[in-house]
Amino acid sequence: MKTTKDNILQEGLLEQYVLGELDATQEKSIEQLRMSDKDIANKLDSIERNFEKIGLENAIAPPAGVKVNLLTKVSNFSESVEEKPNSYKLWLGIAASFATFLLLGSLWLYSELNTVKEELDIVGNQNEALQKDLEGLTKSYNETNKWYTAISNPDTEQYILRGNIQLPDAKIVSYVNHTNKTVIINTQKLPELDKDHDYQMWADVDGEMIDMGVIAKDKSLMAMTYIDNAESLNITIEPAGGNDHPTVERLISNVYLD
The missing domain is CATH 2.60.40 (Immunoglobulin-like)
Incomplete structure (x- = not known):
């Protein structure tokens, strides 16, 4: 399916692109539009900033046990290297440990962003249901008022x-x-x-x-x-x-x- 600017904006594909929910063909189309269309580029920048802000405001730190286990592994690795000095392996191990820690944090943040998105969808659906209920109550009130007015007429x-x-x-x-x-x-x-x-x-x-x-x-x-x-x-x-x-x-x- 050809991804045009119009259906990108109408179907919310920019938000899905930022969350990584599109297939390769759609991602490529949006990336090409981002380079050639200033409006699309600005909207993507804005969405990314908003998602980042939502993620930071709602971020939940990874369980304390992750940090403790990571530091313990680093300490044990350092003691082992002291017995067999090898500065290259020491720094390689520390770098790998911190990379793992950053990866866990990124995965945690991505999970939280998806959770926030799901909660926003739920709130939107609830608002839509409430609006329908309100319209139904208004219609029922108007109908009742019409009958009451007719029946209570002095004539x-x-x-x-x-x-x-x-x-x-x-x-x-x-x-x-x-x-x-x-x-x-x-x-x-x-x-x-x-x-x-x-x-x-x-x-x-x-x-x-x-x-x-x-x-x-x-x-x-x-x-x-x-x-x-x-x-x-x-x-x-x-x-x-x-x-x-x-x-x-x-x-x-x-x-x-x-």
Whole structure:
């Protein structure tokens, strides 16, 4: 895949380059861009300085035992050389010991940088999840406030539809506003139906039943279609998805409007 300046910046490849997480082809592309593109070079310098600062601020010293063991080995090596003097071997051993110590420190720092990077990713994911939760709460609050405003409107009238002998436990509270031409119903006390049937609401206008909509199974508050000059509200049980005319023998509740 060709590594361009745009996808380098968009996909965070500069950070991965500094952490040594790219393959040889990508590293070569970035190194070439670093030499030819001043903007890329400046960004890389900045990222390296920031990572170095993070590493130093969060650095954890290697376990004390590493230093103690290293110094002990150096001391033992020195005593051995005193018995068989050889200055070249002495300094070679000391240099190798300190090189090992520096290598351990570098590996430790690299590990800490990766840990910091992982923690930053976790914090970013947590912030994103919190933002989604906040958006969900805001949406829920706005929805609740909308229903409350409609129901508490002085022009809104409340009508209760109680279940008949077919469904005596049913109870639907309807809120009708003739000024705003809205109908809202509370279906919390409607018994649950099987998947093959739905409740449907009808308005009686001069003896004709007009469809007001199918009552959703997953909502406790919902708006129905307002019908002008309705004399009563009626609820029937219909096949899933609703019907184009009411099944009168399956009428379970009705109420007359004032």
